Amino acid sequence: MADSRSGHCLCGSVTYRAEGLRDIWYCHCRQCRYATGHFMAACRTEKENLVWDGLISWTAHSGSSEIARCRQCGSPLFWRQPESATISVLAGSLDETEGMDVLGHIFTAEKGSYYPLPDGLPQWIEHREKIC
Numbered sequence: 001m002a003d004s005r006s007g008h009c010l011c012g013s014v015t016y017r018a019e020g021l022r023d024i025w026y027c028h029c030r031q032c033r034y035a036t037g038h039f040m041a042a043c044r045t046e047k048e049n050l051v052w053d054g055l056i057s058w059t060a061h062s063g064s065s066e067i068a069r070c071r072q073c074g075s076p077l078f079w080r081q082p083e084s085a086t087i088s089v090l091a092g093s094l095d096e097t098e099g100m101d102v103l104g105h106i107f108t109a110e111k112g113s114y115y116p117l118p119d120g121l122p123q124w125i126e127h128r129e130k131i132c
């Protein structure tokens with residue numbers, strides 16, 4: 001499929017393929033900052049469009065959401081809300097992101113004071129229904 005993209009964790013023991021990924025959003029909430037070490041870049045697709053191979057662990061994230069990491073190396077790979085039909089892939093784990101755009105920044109009220117956001121992209125102080 002033309003819009004099929006692959007990705008993997010740091011150690012390579014988890015690989016995945018996703019179809020129909022939307023554009024990327026940046027989340028600056030505290031949970032995403034703790035989980036990633038900076039802020040989260042993620043893009044979603046329907047749950048059935050993501051297949052992975054290898055062992056992952058799901059742990060609690062914000063609210064009812066969960067984040068998946070490789071059990072071997074700990075790389076964060078996916079984010080999901082159990083009640084949602086979609087799942088998000090963390091953009092840093094994609095093998096290539098050519099042609100993907102960034103929609104904007106969410107939860108900027110919780111962003112770290114150590115980095116500016118000078119890219120001119122839209123910003124929301126909390127979440128934005130359509131993308132998060």
Ligand SMILES: [Zn+2]
Nearest residue numbers: 009011070073
């Ligand atoms: Zn790994």
Ligand SMILES: [Zn+2]
Nearest residue numbers: 027028029032
């Ligand atoms: Zn977040």
